[in-house]
Amino acid sequence: MDLSEVGNGKWVKFTRFIGGGGISIKLRSLGIMPGDVAQVKRLAPFGGPILIEIDGREIALGRGIAKRIEVEESTPP
Amino acid sequence: MRFALIGQPNCGKSTLFNQVSGYKAETGNFSGTTVTYTESKVRVLGEVIELIDLPGTYTLAGSNPAERETIRYLSSHQVDLIINVVDASHLSQGLMLTLELLELQRPTVVVLNMMDEAARMGMTIDGPKLADILGTSVVPLVASKGRGVRNLFVTAQDVGRRGIIPKRQLYGSNIEDVLQKLVSQINGRCDPFQAERTAIKLLKGEADIGVFEEKKDPVLASMVEEVRSSIYNEYGQDPAWVLGAERRIIAGDISSQIVQTGERRVSWRDRLDNVLLHPFWGYVFLILILLLFFQIIFKLGSAVEQPLLAFFDQIIAQVLIALASYPFIAEIVSGILQGIAGGVAIVLPYLLPFLLGLGFLEDVGYLPRIAFLMDALMHRIGLHGKAIVPFILGYGCNVPAVMSTRMLEDRRDRYLAAALATLVPCAARLAVVFGLVAFYLGPSLALGIYLFNLFVIALTGRIISSMLPEDTPGLILEMPVYRLPTVKTVVQKAWFRAREFTVEAWPILIVGSIILSFLNYFNLSVFLNALVLPVTWLLGLPSEVGVTLIFGILRKELSLIMLRQALNVSDFSQALTEIQMITFTVFVVFYVPCLATLAILKRELGRRDMLTIAGITVVIAIIAASFARVIAFIIYTLPGS
Numbered sequence: 056m057d058l059s060e061v062g063n064g065k066w067v068k069f070t071r072f073i074g075g076g077g078i079s080i081k082l083r084s085l086g087i088m089p090g091d092v093a094q095v096k097r098l099a100p101f102g103g104p105i106l107i108e109i110d111g112r113e114i115a116l117g118r119g120i121a122k123r124i125e126v127e128e129s130t131p132p
Numbered sequence: 133m134r135f136a137l138i139g140q141p142n143c144g145k146s147t148l149f150n151q152v153s154g155y156k157a158e159t160g161n162f163s164g165t166t167v168t169y170t171e172s173k174v175r176v177l178g179e180v181i182e183l184i185d186l187p188g189t190y191t192l193a194g195s196n197p198a199e200r201e202t203i204r205y206l207s208s209h210q211v212d213l214i215i216n217v218v219d220a221s222h223l224s225q226g227l228m229l230t231l232e233l234l235e236l237q238r239p240t241v242v243v244l245n246m247m248d249e250a251a252r253m254g255m256t257i258d259g260p261k262l263a264d265i266l267g268t269s270v271v272p273l274v275a276s277k278g279r280g281v282r283n284l285f286v287t288a289q290d291v292g293r294r295g296i297i298p299k300r301q302l303y304g305s306n307i308e309d310v311l312q313k314l315v316s317q318i319n320g321r322c323d324p325f326q327a328e329r330t331a332i333k334l335l336k337g338e339a340d341i342g343v344f345e346e347k348k349d350p351v352l353a354s355m356v357e358e359v360r361s362s363i364y365n366e367y368g369q370d371p372a373w374v375l376g377a378e379r380r381i382i383a384g385d386i387s388s389q390i391v392q393t394g395e396r397r398v399s400w401r402d403r404l405d406n407v408l409l410h411p412f413w414g415y416v417f418l419i420l421i422l423l424l425f426f427q428i429i430f431k432l433g434s435a436v437e438q439p440l441l442a443f444f445d446q447i448i449a450q451v452l453i454a455l456a457s458y459p460f461i462a463e464i465v466s467g468i469l470q471g472i473a474g475g476v477a478i479v480l481p482y483l484l485p486f487l488l489g490l491g492f493l494e495d496v497g498y499l500p501r502i503a504f505l506m507d508a509l510m511h512r513i514g515l516h517g518k519a520i521v522p523f524i525l526g527y528g529c530n531v532p533a534v535m536s537t538r539m540l541e542d543r544r545d546r547y548l549a550a551a552l553a554t555l556v557p558c559a560a561r562l563a564v565v566f567g568l569v570a571f572y573l574g575p576s577l578a579l580g581i582y583l584f585n586l587f588v589i590a591l592t593g594r595i596i597s598s599m600l601p602e603d604t605p606g607l608i609l610e611m612p613v614y615r616l617p618t619v620k621t622v623v624q625k626a627w628f629r630a631r632e633f634t635v636e637a638w639p640i641l642i643v644g645s646i647i648l649s650f651l652n653y654f655n656l657s658v659f660l661n662a663l664v665l666p667v668t669w670l671l672g673l674p675s676e677v678g679v680t681l682i683f684g685i686l687r688k689e690l691s692l693i694m695l696r697q698a699l700n701v702s703d704f705s706q707a708l709t710e711i712q713m714i715t716f717t718v719f720v721v722f723y724v725p726c727l728a729t730l731a732i733l734k735r736e737l738g739r740r741d742m743l744t745i746a747g748i749t750v751v752i753a754i755i756a757a758s759f760a761r762v763i764a765f766i767i768y769t770l771p772g773s
Contacts, residue, residue, distance in 0.1 A: 081541075081608050085190055088377055089369075100411040103508035104517065104607050111253075112222055115504045117516055117606030 058105060058121035061095050068092050068129035078123055085114060092132050133292050134182040134210060138202060139217030140229055141188030142612055144245040148217060148275040149185040150624065152285070169205055176285040184211070192232045193336075193372060206236070213292035214240040215284070220250040220257055220272075221613075224387035231379045234266065234298045235332055241288045242266060245273045247280075249613070258390040265386055267299030276618060300328065301386075303378045306366070310335065310359045317352050335359065336372040401613050408498075414505050421498070425489050426527065433481035433559070440480065444473035460653055467649030471642030474687055475634070482559040483633060486528035487626035495617030495625075500609055507607050513590050514597020516607040519549040523589075526556030530729040531637045532629055533558075534736055544600055547737060551596060551745045554725040554733070555589050555752065557582070560688035561721050567692045569717050572705055577714070581760075585721055588756050596748075637728035644686030644727050651679075657698065671715050671757050674699070674707070684720055686727050691720045711764040718760040723753035 061067050069091050072079040082088070087109060096113065097106040104115040116124070137145045153172035170185045186206075189199040205211075216233050218226035223244075233240055242262070244250075250257060263270040269287050273280035302308055314331035334356045363371045407413050448466050455462035493499055499521060507517030518540060526533035533553040537546045557565065570578035651657065657679040661668075664678030676698045684691035695716075699707040708716065724746050725733070733742040 077605055080193070081605070083191065083193065083373065083376055085608060085610065088373070088380065090377070097405070097409055098411075099409070099504055099508060101508035102511075104504055104609075106409070106504065106611060110222070110225055112225060113611035115500070115507070115517070115607055115609045115611055117507055117511070117608070119511075119606040120608060 056126060058095075058107075058116065058124040058126050059118050061105075061126060063095055063098055066092060066094050066129045066131055067126035069124055070127055071125040073123045073125060078120060082120075082124075087114070092129050094131070133179070133212040133289070134184065135213045135215050135288055135292065136184045136186055136206065136209075136211045137215050137217060138186050138206075138229070138233060139188060139243075139245075140190050140219065140226055142610065143188065143217050143219040143226060144273075144275040145188065145217045146185055147621065148243070148245065148273065148281065148284075149183065150621070151275055151278050151281050153183065169201060174285070176289055179289065181285070181289070184209075189229070191229060191376070193338075193376070212239065213288055214238055215243060215288055216240055217243045217245050217273075217275075220244040220247050221253055221255065223250075223255075223257065223391055224384045227383035227386055228376075228379050230266070231301050231383060234300050235329055237297050237300065237326075237329055239291050239295050240268050240298045241284070241291050242268060242270045243273050243284055244270060245275050247272045248274050248277075249615075254393060256392040258392075262386070262390045265299075265389070266301075268296060276615075276621070301379075301382050303375065303382075307335075307363075307375065307378060310363065313359065314352075314355065317349075317355055332375070335363075336375060337370070338372070404614060405501075408501055409504060414501075418502060418505055421493075422524070425493070429482060429485045429489060429528070432485045436481040437477055440477055441473065444469065444476070448473075463649045463653045464646060467645040467647075468642060470648075471638075471645030474641050474645065474689070475638040483529055484626060484630055486559075487532075487629050488622060490525065490528075491622040491625040491629075492617055495615060495622060497612045497614045500611050503607065503609055504611065513552070513593025514600070515545055515549055515552075515593065516605075518607060518609060519545060522549050522553040523556055526553040526558060527562075528559055529633065529637075530554050530556065530558050530725050531633055531732050534729060534732045535632070537736065542605060544602060547741055548593065548596055548600065550733060550737060550741075551748060552589050552593050554729055554745060554749060555585070555592065555722055557585055557721050558688065560726070563689040564692045564720050565717055568695075568704060568713050572713060573710055581714075581717060581721065584718070584756070584760065588722065588752065592748075592752055636732060640728045640731055641687055648683060648686060648690070667719075667754065670754060671719060671761060673712055673716055673719075677716060681719070681723070684726075685724050688720070688726050710768050711761060714764040715757050715761040719753045719757035721753075722749055722756050724749050 057073075058067065058069075069087070069089050071089055072082060087093075091109055093107040093109040095105060096108050099105070102118050104117050105121045106113055106115050108114075137149055139145045149170065149172065152174045153170075169187065172183050172185075174181045174183050184205070186202045187199070189202045191199070192203055193199070206214075214233055214236070216230050218230060220226075230240075230242055244257060244259060244262075247257070257272075259270045259272055269291050271280060271284045271287050273284055275281070303311070311328065311331045314334055315327045318327045318330055334352075337360065360371050363374055367374045369377075408417055448469050451465055451469065452462050455465060502520050502524070503517035505517075506520045510517055510519055519537075521539070522533040522536045525536050530553060533556065534550045537549045537553065540546045540549055565578050565581055569581060651660065657676075660682050661675050661678035664681050665675055667681070668675050668678050677695065680691045680694040680698050683694045695704065696702060701707045704713065724730070730742055730746060733745055737745075
């Protein structure tokens with residue numbers, strides 16, 4: 056499943072970043088890597104971005120980017 | 133000595149820099165406000181220190197222009213000391229960059245900034261223990277309030293002078309074994325400090341930015357190839373990623389050793405975001421906040437503008453009387469004065485309150501929230517949420533709007549955002565819309581023109597983005613905590629940006645005015661009218677209007693001022709029909725941005741893109757004005773209206 060399919064408030068673990076190198080580099084430069092556990096905090100309407108909280112920081116990810124992040128369900132760390 | 137400030141985006145480097153340098157760097161509660169580096173000289177204990185504010189970067193791997201700038205600077209300039217600014221409230225994240233910096237093996241001081249924020253979050257941080265682990269000095273700081281700044285510079289000077297090299301933190305034994313293997317191959321050919329550092333770079337596959345070229349050494353080159361592929365096989369990821377992941381674990385480990393988390397107070401940030409990012413109320417508040425924002429600006433602006441203009445008109449009138457016997461000189465002098473007056477009348481009344489208000493919204497942390505809310509909509513026009521900022525700025529003046537496109541990562545996005553931002557009616561074009569349409573035809577039609585403008589921008593965005601090869605990569609944006617900005621930083625920032633406008637755009641305004649005076653004096657308007665005849669004829673406008681359109685390129689609000697001269701009436705309704713007024717206004721709103729904006733477009737995107745954008749706007753203006761003409765015809769001539 057990818058991040059865009061995750062419901063609000065759920066915890067997920069990033070398993071893989073799919074597609075072009077650009078996105079993985081950008082995510083890595085923000086300190087987001089496979090294996091990280093994050094909580095989905097908000098979903099913007101109209102197919103807008105997804106707000107995740109990771110390590111106490113909130114990061115907005117556009118839906119297109121969220122679609123390219125493979126996740127699995129997880130529990131709070 | 134030369135100190136370089138390095139830290140992750142939004143950690144407060146620029147705030148610190150401005151505390152000691154006066155206002156020179158742009159700050160904001162928004163990632164990536166600094167894109168190029170800024171230098172300043174600071175006097176500490178009688179010694180002059182060169183301080184460099186480098187753009188924020190999460191890592192030294194460098195995928196965007198700001199990050200590359202930082203890396204380039206570090207590898208090409210002599211830096212005596214690195215001041216690594218870390219946001220104490222997000223310590224483990226910040227330490228990841230610190231670990232990379234330690235690998236450079238240069239004197240480094242670690243600054244824990246935003247200690248007040250960390251305390252509010254219930255964190256206690258053991259600074260001395262961190263200093264012990266990292267093998268260098270650690271200094272607490274609250275940059276926004278200037279607390280700890282002096283202590284920092286005294287410490288920095290000491291560390292720099294003694295050249296204390298920090299401890300590199302070790303990776304897992306797998307990685308360290310590989311590194312040692314590389315080091316032994318490199319050793320002897322550069323100094324031992326460099327050997328480890330070079331080994332890490334080679335392993336990451338970043339030899340191009342290193343001091344050492346492995347290509348000259350086939351044994352080393354094949355060894356690098358071999359260890360890189362063995363790591364890739366073992367971990368299933370590029371070695372650069374593997375090292376990054378290990379640094380993250382180390383950072384988390386250090387952070388858990390030195391941070392004690394107490395009771396976190398119920399976050400008012402979450403409560404505020406529950407409203408401001410709400411799927412429905414978020415938009416209601418967005419509209420209210422922006423309405424209030426523009427309302428205040430226009431109230432303030434119009435209150436100041438009238439007396440200012442009256443004042444300048446008086447001066448110009450007196451100059452004309454005094455120089456009555458030298459008509460040419462009088463014309464030129466009044467041109468210069470008009471240019472100065474134009475600048476004053478735009479900058480002081482509208483741009484300054486606008487920049488103050490924007491600085492406030494930015495420092496509070498609301499702009500990223502707007503980006504979040506508007507992302508979906510911006511995608512429809514081929515951009516993403518962050519590109520909303522140039523649009524908001526555009527309503528004040530297109531010059532800062534185009535400048536702000538720098539914070540977009542991709543060139544494609546910068547081009548599209550700049551092109552669309554020039555279509556946003558700035559304060560000067562507002563004067564035309566108000567003076568003509570609102571005054572003669574009523575405010576609701578003026579509002580209609582604004583809505584029509586939004587529609588055209590959206591349509592243009594769709595069309596241009598469908599022609600651009602790639603898609604926008606999408607929004608990745610850190611949502612900062614809300615911070616109460618200090619008056620000082622907001623005022624300084626507005627002043628800094630106003631100065632940028634003054635230096636970049638004002639001289640062009642003045643030159644434009646002088647050119648106008650020449651045209652006026654030598655009575656070249658007939659010639660100019662002929663030049664624009666295709667457009668005026670196409671749009672069914674009187675040919676005398678042509679000259680005002682040329683003048684409008686020099687300064688937008690001149691279109692209206694010159695219209696009075698060109699038509700030789702004081703009441704426009706005597707010379708123009710309602711349809712013509714609407715057509716004229718719509719054309720003025722869209723066609724070629726003013727000279728100052730063109731200059732900025734050229735600087736930001738290059739001559740070719742500047743010319744294509746200018747060309748596109750003419751085409752859009754003609755189409756939009758023709759469309760408006762048809763609509764106006766329907767409104768005003770069909771029976772029953």
